[in-house]
Amino acid sequence: MDLDELRAALDNSLPPQLAPIVDTVLSLACPSAQLTVNDAGPHAGAYGGLPALPADVEWPHRSGQPLTLLAQLDCAVLSGVLGPAWTLPDQGTLLFFYDDATLGADEQAARVVHVNGHAPMRQAPADTVVIPQLPLTATPCWSLPEMGAGELSSSMTADPLGTLDVLSRISDLVPHTPHQVLGWLGDGYYPPHPQLRPLLQVEAEQGTAWGECVRIAFLVPDEDLQQTHLDRVRIAYEVA
Numbered sequence: 001m002d003l004d005e006l007r008a009a010l011d012n013s014l015p016p017q018l019a020p021i022v023d024t025v026l027s028l029a030c031p032s033a034q035l036t037v038n039d040a041g042p043h044a045g046a047y048g049g050l051p052a053l054p055a056d057v058e059w060p061h062r063s064g065q066p067l068t069l070l071a072q073l074d075c076a077v078l079s080g081v082l083g084p085a086w087t088l089p090d091q092g093t094l095l096f097f098y099d100d101a102t103l104g105a106d107e108q109a110a111r112v113v114h115v116n117g118h119a120p121m122r123q124a125p126a127d128t129v130v131i132p133q134l135p136l137t138a139t140p141c142w143s144l145p146e147m148g149a150g151e152l153s154s155s156m157t158a159d160p161l162g163t164l165d166v167l168s169r170i171s172d173l174v175p176h177t178p179h180q181v182l183g184w185l186g187d188g189y190y191p192p193h194p195q196l197r198p199l200l201q202v203e204a205e206q207g208t209a210w211g212e213c214v215r216i217a218f219l220v221p222d223e224d225l226q227q228t229h230l231d232r233v234r235i236a237y238e239v240a
Contacts, residue, residue, distance in 0.1 A: 003029055003142060009173055014166065021166045024155050025144060031085040032143040032183030033078055035071075035136045037205065044081070044138035045073035047179070047205050048131025051095045052115060053122040060097040060111035066125040067097035067111055070216070071136070071179075071202060075114075078181060081138045085182060087225050092116040096200055096218055098235055100129045103213055107191055110218055110235035112199065114228070132207040136179065143183025144170055150194055178203040178215075189217055189236040196234060197222050214240045 003026055010022050035044060051069050053059065060067045072095050079090035088094070092115050099109035124130050145152055147167055155163045177183075185198045196219035204210045215238035224232055 006142070006170070006173060010166070010169060013169055018162050018166055021155055021159065021162050025152070025163075025166055025170065028145050028149070028151055028184075030143045030183045031082055032141055032177070033081045033138045033181040034141040034177045035073075035138055035179035035181065035202075037134045037179075038137040039135050041137045042077060043074070044077040044136050045071065045093070047071050047134040047136055047202070048207055049133030050121045050124060050130065051113075052093060052119040053095065053113070054115065054119040055122070057113065057115070059122070059125055060095075060113060062099050062102075062106070062109045062111075065099065065101065066128045067109070068100045068129045068131065069095060069124070070098050070131065071096040071200060073136070073181070073200070077138055081140050082182065088228055089114060089116075098216060098218075103210055103216075103237065107234045107236065110233050112218060112220075112230040112233050114230060131205075134205055138181070141177060141180075141183075142174065143177070143180065144174060145184045146187040148187035148192075149184065185217055185219070185236070186215070186238060188238040189215075190239065191236060193219050193234060193236060196220060197225060199225070199233075212239045213237045 007026060051072055072093055075089050075092050079086045095113040097111040102109050180201045198217045199220050201217045203215045217236045219234045219236055221232055
């Protein structure tokens with residue numbers, strides 16, 4: 001559903017006095033990419049697996065412990081899906097690592113590595129958790145803010161019930177995206193980082209056991225996305 005279709009559906013299902021709130025919310029829509037576990041179609045990368053990490057690049061670690069590869073994404077595919085919204089390199093692979101052992105306890109326990117060109121698959125260090133690899137495809141989608149977004153604070157103050165009505169109707173019309181590149185961060189994450197943008201959000205899949213944690217987000221400052229700096233990554237956790 002594109003934004004024009006979404007607006008038409010909202011106009012047909014909500015009272016006319018809520019039209020300004022609809023305008024406000026839709027003006028905040030961000031282009032994003034939905035990642036789907038799917039073995040058909042062009043692959044955008046993989047959930048889990050082993051990385052194509054050059055031998056001269058150190059395996060990411062935290063406090064001396066090797067991190068686990070959670071996802072690897074093809075920059076060329078994401079560039080094609082997201083167009084101008086994709087400001088990172090349009091070639092190579094992004095590798096997303098996290099600390100499976102300290103899940104939820106350390107917001108700095110994440111690394112994102114950009115690898116240029118092609119490298120052979122690298123075996124994980126001893127005793128490192130390896131998640132079974134699942135193929136991912138990418139399709140364009142729209143991401144919209146939830147009620148906790150600071151950009152909606154004035155609307156929530158002026159008409160909280162009307163704003164919640166609009167957001168509820170939007171959530172009924174826009175399918176949930178379990179794995180997403182860019183877009184808005186959901187309200188249920190901890191710790192909150194309103195000054196950071198989600199580069200990747202993923203739910204638990206086969207081979208992960210996160211307990212009450214149902215989703216992980218890799219967050220970066222907006223200016224880092226524009227300058228391809230990935231050394232200030234933080235990780236946030238959504239709990240059921």
